[in-house]
Amino acid sequence: MKKLLASLAIVLSVVSFANAQKIAFKGGFTYSDAIMSPEPVDIIDGKAGFHAGIVLQDLMLSDKIGIQPELIYSQQGFKIGSVGSIGMHYLSLPILLKFPVTEELSLLAGPQVSYLTNTKIGIGNGFFSVNYNGLFKDIDLGLAGGLEYKVSDKVALGGRYVLGLTNVNKDFQIDNNNNLSDYLSIKNTSAQVYVSFSFGKN
Structure with a gap:
């Protein structure tokens, strides 16, 4: 999967340069959480982190719609009460459609595939952590x-x-016929705010 993400990033970069468009660096704050089913009783909390990466800008498909690929490193995870925390480090590839609302404001939406590069288990308030x-x-x-x-x-x-x-x-596997994921579902969520700085053709 690492090779796939790297190959996609290279292809997108080549497409961007071939079309003489902008490349931007972005970075900012991430607040991540987990949706669990069944939900534990008031022990799961969100976790602060950051994200950073590159953006290929102004790949317009028409006057009203464009496409914005990105390659982003993102810290995610969640806290488990006062016991500890789970830190999940992802390399993400969003492929977003861009809809200009005004000359300055745009709406972005689309799929994202992420590869988990590392997981850290924290004990207490970050007093001790291990890779797992x-x-x-x-x-x-x-x-x-x-x-x-x-x-x-x-x-x-x-x-x-x-x-x-x-x-x-x-x-x-917890017995001959069942896996843990059959009983507990964990899905990531995150909210991000960021600033991006572009360079290239105006």
Whole structure:
């Protein structure tokens, strides 16, 4: 999957350069959480983190719609009461449709595929943490949507919500016929705010 994401990123970069469009660097705050079913009793809380990556801008399909691919590193996860936390580090590839509302404001929406690069289990209030990569599935499919406001030709501000569609709970076998994921569903969610700085053709 790492090779697939890397190949897609290279292809998108080549397409962008071939069309002499802008590339932007973006970064910002992420507030992530988990939707669990059945829901534990008041022990799951959201977790703060950050995200950063590159954006291919101004790939317009027509005057009214464009496409905006991105390659983003994102910290996600959730807290488990006062016991500890789960930190999930993803490399995400959103492929978003871009709908200009005004000259400055655009609506963005589309699918996102994410690859889990690392998992950390934190004990207490971050007093101690260990790497453990066997808890969750490697691939998480989701939907992303939000707004972006162009402050200038080079700077934009945005906000986005990402809803995971995949039950990322690993299929641990608990008896001959059943897996843990048959009883507990965990889906990622995150809200992001960011600033992007573009360079390239105006």
